[in-house]
Amino acid sequence: MTTTTQQPKAPAGSPPSRAARVLADRRLPVLVTAGLFLVMYAIGLSRYQNYGFAETQVFLNLFIDNSYLLVAAVGATFVILSGGIDLSVGSVIGFTTMFTAWLVERQGLPLVVVIPMALAVGAFGGYLMGYVIQNFEIQPFIVTLAGLFLFRGLCLVISKESISIGDSSVSSMAQAQVSVGGGFLSIGAIVSLVVLAAAFYVLHYTRFGRRVYAIGGNEQSALLMGLPQGGTKIAVYTMSGFCSALAGLLFTLYIQSGDPLHATGLELDAIAAVVIGGTLLTGGSGYVVGTLFGVLVLGLIKSLIQFEGTLSSWWTKIATGVLLCAFILIQRTMTSRRKT
Numbered sequence: 001m002t003t004t005t006q007q008p009k010a011p012a013g014s015p016p017s018r019a020a021r022v023l024a025d026r027r028l029p030v031l032v033t034a035g036l037f038l039v040m041y042a043i044g045l046s047r048y049q050n051y052g053f054a055e056t057q058v059f060l061n062l063f064i065d066n067s068y069l070l071v072a073a074v075g076a077t078f079v080i081l082s083g084g085i086d087l088s089v090g091s092v093i094g095f096t097t098m099f100t101a102w103l104v105e106r107q108g109l110p111l112v113v114v115i116p117m118a119l120a121v122g123a124f125g126g127y128l129m130g131y132v133i134q135n136f137e138i139q140p141f142i143v144t145l146a147g148l149f150l151f152r153g154l155c156l157v158i159s160k161e162s163i164s165i166g167d168s169s170v171s172s173m174a175q176a177q178v179s180v181g182g183g184f185l186s187i188g189a190i191v192s193l194v195v196l197a198a199a200f201y202v203l204h205y206t207r208f209g210r211r212v213y214a215i216g217g218n219e220q221s222a223l224l225m226g227l228p229q230g231g232t233k234i235a236v237y238t239m240s241g242f243c244s245a246l247a248g249l250l251f252t253l254y255i256q257s258g259d260p261l262h263a264t265g266l267e268l269d270a271i272a273a274v275v276i277g278g279t280l281l282t283g284g285s286g287y288v289v290g291t292l293f294g295v296l297v298l299g300l301i302k303s304l305i306q307f308e309g310t311l312s313s314w315w316t317k318i319a320t321g322v323l324l325c326a327f328i329l330i331q332r333t334m335t336s337r338r339k340t
Contacts (some may be wrong), residue, residue, distance in 0.1 A: 012116065016305045028328060029278025030290035031235030036323075037297050041306065050309045057183035058303070064109035066249040066299040067188035068093065070292065072266065073245025073273040074199045077291045078333035080274050081203070082236045083216040084140040088129065088147030089244045092122050094260065095151040096248025101258025104170065111169045121246045126241020130234035148267070155260040162259040166254070174253040188250040195243065212236060216283025272320050273298055276327050280335070297323070 035197060044053045052058065063070075072089050079086045083278055096118050100168045103114045125147060133143050164173075177184040190290025203209035210233045214222040277294030305311045 007334050026285050027244060027287070028334065029327065030054050030287050030293065032330065033277055033290055033293040033297060033327075037300060038079065040297065040300050043248040044300070044304055044307065048304075050208075051307055055183075056181050059182060060183040060185055060189075060217065062185045062299040062303065063189040063192065065190040065254075066295050067186065068254060069266065069269060069273065069298070071195050071243050071250060072247040072289060073277075073291045073295055074195055075171040075240035075247075077199070077265075077277075077279055077286065077288050078203075078212060078236045079140075079240045080279050080281060081216045081283055081286055082212050082233060083219065084233070084236065085271070085281075086126075086129075086135070086147075086237065086240045086244075087144040087267050088125070088140065088151060089240070089247075089270050090263040091148045091155070091264055092152035092241060092244035093248040093251055093266060094262035095155050095244045095261045096122060097252045097255065098155045098158045098163065098254045098258040100129060100249060101165050102158050104165055105163055105166050106245060111167065111173070115249060117247055118198060119242060122245020122248070123238050123242040126244070129239040129241070130237030133237065134230045134233045152260070152264075155238070156297040157314075159258075160260060160304065164255055164257045166204055170189045170256060170319075183271040186253075188253050191246070191250060196288065196292055203288055208232065213284055216280075216285075218284070244325070261269070269320075272324050275331075276320075276323050278331075280331055281328070282335075290323060321324055 006162065026321075047053075072093065076086055077091060099121065100111075100114050100118055103109045103117070104111060129140075129143050129147050132138060133140050173187055176187045178190055179188070203212065211222070211227050214225070215225055215229055215232055248263070252258065255262065273294035274291050275281060275294070276287070276297055277286070277290030277292070281292060297322060298316075302313075302316050305313065305315055
């Protein structure tokens, strides 16, 4: 007769193990992303030290070259934290470049008049999508996909050809530099950092930010608590539309032209940056600082490929896909640990 021995179980009231506490920490994905960025940057320093990688301007260029992506990703962070998704980001950016170029070059309007008009159109588009999602109870994926096609189509209505911007005010603003340490930042980079700081304050120090986390964490519980769910959802998509339009203006300064194909697929880069930055796709957990590191990681991948010189630009997409899968697995592990 054989007997089986059972392993003793931990008492019900015993504290969780150290590994379990680490995996349950909501800050872990952000720390992992920040650590990944530091490791990648250290590899670049050691591998390309003779090619100027250690220069301060190379680091600052990460903010200059990805300023529009950072602003778009900040808007996407609000949407994903609330449990939604916005697929119209890239099309709104592309439309903003065309709308701005058309008004400045073809209609002769000054840039200071065009900027608030472009921001208003983007915010209104986000408001309409949020209104339809909330009041008609349609999935955000479907509504924002419709927005994607709508704004991309409006680009072609304005012009089927690229519109170059030769306005002196646009050129001077695009070439303006702010000295930082041993290098400089562009106006677009400064604006993106201001947007990041404002988003951090709103998410962590205002009632609106707490409502966004609550709705994304558990929509039914937030409803039972009496939180203004509908207004918060509409405001989140309005904010995303505003950030997309602002990203379009920064992209216009970066490219100094409008084109119907500008920013095609950039909504996927924004979502990837948010997820790599540690924000759960299901909502309710994440930090806008993580989004910053997600954008920096994607930008650093491009820089490393450029310094390597022998790799195709498609390796950027491959590396992004691998990182995205890895961080989704991390999120899955953390979510399962919290439930047990």
